[in-house]
Amino acid sequence: MDYIGSKTKLNKWIFDNIQKITATKTILDGCAGSGAVSRYAASLGYDVMASDLMKFSSVIANGSIGVSDIQLEEAKKHIVKLNALKGIKGFFYNNFCDKSTPARMYFTAENAMRIDHVRQEIEKITDAKVKDYLLFCGIEALSRVSNTAGVQAAYLKKFKARALERFTLREENVVKGNIRSYTYNILDLLPVLNKDYILYLDPPYNQRQYGPNYHLYETFVRNDSPVANGTTGIRNWKAECKSSFCVKKECLNFFKEIVKETTAKYIFISYNSDGLISLDELQKEIPGLKLLDKMLYRRYKADTSDKRKYDESDLFEYLLLVEK
Ligand SMILES: C[S@@+](CC[C@H](N)C(=O)[O-])C[C@H]1O[C@@H](n2cnc3c(N)ncnc32)[C@H](O)[C@@H]1O
Numbered sequence: 093m094d095y096i097g098s099k100t101k102l103n104k105w106i107f108d109n110i111q112k113i114t115a116t117k118t119i120l121d122g123c124a125g126s127g128a129v130s131r132y133a134a135s136l137g138y139d140v141m142a143s144d145l146m147k148f149s150s151v152i153a154n155g156s157i158g159v160s161d162i163q164l165e166e167a168k169k170h171i172v173k174l175n176a177l178k179g180i181k182g183f184f185y186n187n188f189c190d191k192s193t194p195a196r197m198y199f200t201a202e203n204a205m206r207i208d209h210v211r212q213e214i215e216k217i218t219d220a221k222v223k224d225y226l227l228f229c230g231i232e233a234l235s236r237v238s239n240t241a242g243v244q245a246a247y248l249k250k251f252k253a254r255a256l257e258r259f260t261l262r263e264e265n266v267v268k269g270n271i272r273s274y275t276y277n278i279l280d281l282l283p284v285l286n287k288d289y290i291l292y293l294d295p296p297y298n299q300r301q302y303g304p305n306y307h308l309y310e311t312f313v314r315n316d317s318p319v320a321n322g323t324t325g326i327r328n329w330k331a332e333c334k335s336s337f338c339v340k341k342e343c344l345n346f347f348k349e350i351v352k353e354t355t356a357k358y359i360f361i362s363y364n365s366d367g368l369i370s371l372d373e374l375q376k377e378i379p380g381l382k383l384l385d386k387m388l389y390r391r392y393k394a395d396t397s398d399k400r401k402y403d404e405s406d407l408f409e410y411l412l413l414v415e416k
Pocket residue numbers: 095096097098099100122123124125126127128129143144145146149276277278279294295296302303334335336337
């Protein structure tokens with residue numbers, strides 16, 4: 093799945109740095125998103141806690157880490173049956189396709205009906221791990237056929253080629269390991285954790301909220317038939333998962349509160365030189381915060397020559413460390 097800010101390509105760099113600082117093998121991935129960091133950490137042998145404001149994130153983490161071979165075998169049989177379902181007219185059909193009222197072209201009517209049917213059948217599965225694995229496969233399938241330009245805050249006016257393909261679950265890869273997953277605002281989770289762990293935070297760094305951009309995954313997982321308002325039909329994300337990291341007036345204090353609340357000795361933060369809060373401000377306001385490493389992320393100017401020195405307009409991915 094394409095996920096804004098995914099750390100898939102940066103994981104090795106992040107964990108090479110973390111392992112230079114601490115040998116602790118329990119980590120809280122506090123803004124887990126697509127679960128890419130959690131999966132990488134599990135593959136390195138960490139005990140992983142994954143949490144995010146959005147529920148689909150915790151389902152992906154639980155469904156893609158530590159699924160046993162027996163559970164995978166059971167899930168494979170379900171996938172064959174799920175892919176053979178004819179489709180029913182449910183929430184996705186009534187709200188998110190070319191035949192819904194109003195028409196919202198996120199999916200073809202045939203795929204929307206298949207999504208509804210698959211979701212209804214997954215709900216009947218009693219093994220929570222198998223269920224989350226199938227939801228994870230369903231999210232990936234949904235991502236392949238959704239008629240969007242990546243994020244889900246809007247749909248395209250004409251069906252693109254991939255949206256016309258059949259909604260089909262595949263047997264997605266999993267990693268071995270230990271995972272506990274949560275749906276929490278990070279600040280609310282910290283007080284209930286009382287053991288030694290590494291806190292890794294990969295928060296949004298600009299105003300772009302994740303709720304409206306991934307509402308289809310959230311509704312698929314929650315299966316709660318929310319009110320779908322207006323042209324885009326986006327659920328009430330402001331009430332559910334509005335993030336203080338995306339609000340300049342709130343962001344710095346939010347960082348400070350997290351640092352105060354956590355019992356972790358080491359807090360690693362992924363951030364960006366284009367973030368709402370500058371590195372200078374973070375260092376001034378959060379005692380002990382330092383820049384551990386940085387990586388060139390994008391050059392603004394046409395000159396991409398490696399020989400050219402970095403300048404102010406280059407964008408950097410930061411890995412920050414606060415040691416308490
Ligand atoms: C940059 S993405 C994380 C990407 C993730 N590391 C990955 O590799 O896929 C930021 C995530 O932070 C989550 N988030 C935003 N505010 C949060 C908060 N207050 N508590 C927990 N999660 C939050 C968003 O829902 C989003 O999934």
